[in-house]
Amino acid sequence: MNIETDDPKQVVLQLGAALKKLRKEKRLSLEDLSEISGVSKLTLGNIERGETNPTIGMLWKVSKSLSIPLMALFSTENSVNVSRAGSGLRIAGDGGNWIIEPIFQNANNEMEIYRAYLQPNSSYYPEKHHHNTTELATVMSGTITINVNNESYTLNEYDSISFAANGTHSYTNNTDNVVVLHILLKYGI
Template sequence: MNIADYLAKTLKLLRQARGWSLSRLAEETGVSKAMLGQIERNESSPTVATLWKIATGLNVPFSTFIAPPENETPHAYDPDKQAMVITPIFPWDEKLHFDLFSITLAPGALSESTPHEKGVIEHVIVISGVLDMCIQGQWKTLTSGQGVRFAGDEAHAYRNSSAQTALFHSLIHYSTEKAASAPAAGGEKPPL
């Protein structure tokens, strides 16, 4: 099963496990019913921002949707020119309540993130290149080796205004309430 198939199947399973219709899922996530249906049928690839909205609305870690099928490198990306590519380094950790991602942001790319679920703390560390971050309405420039920690439950944005690809790591620390709805050890999804 490829990543797109995995995403489609996982979304449908999580929705059905809750007994939700596509309309209810749309209400909870802020993503249109039509788009959710297309994702479930594997007719459309969501943007990173859309995938975050879905994970937040379902109250599951982001990596739930990009956990690797056997022998395949997981990733999520914005379909338009792969402006942002996200690869899990350490997917959801049940004991420590975090995901750790390696993210590349193409030159000139901007990714705006809606607030994640309450209590999420995000840590961003630039590995190479230059990354601009908008946190609490203020832009801050980070270069290789610099990092920032902020409340991920507020709107924030990532921008690469340089001519080189930016590479950074993002550790998403979820509140302990996340544990009840997170994937079980071994990548299996709990019955929700």
């Protein structure tokens, strides 16, 4: 994962502190969390201390095992939030082909919204999400093919799709332009 912001080290430290707090709230040891998440105890400890920059896939495994939305690991508590495209937290995965910008998360951790960018002629294969999670994606610019449980759907600008996100799904951009999406994850945790 590549986190881009004004102070990436600060984000990694905040992520680690949030993970440690959430783990302790659930009364789990590092060993317990390692067992249920499939992420090594050493790696989890390094994340909590802010000594490593975890992958998106790793963070999905941890959030899923804690039964929390992914962005709960990055949460801030302000009453008014503004999300500006291209500024703030940016998380890159798959060699930079897929970049997400968290937009908003509701206070009850029931949903979160991202702005996602898929680079030209590339694909992104996310981890399966939490049980009972619905993913809604709207194409803001470009054309994309979204594969859900081996069914392909081609979406153009302003088209939207909704599906159960705890199954296999992927995003493919077969064009020469960046595709921009708004993605909402609705958790049934």
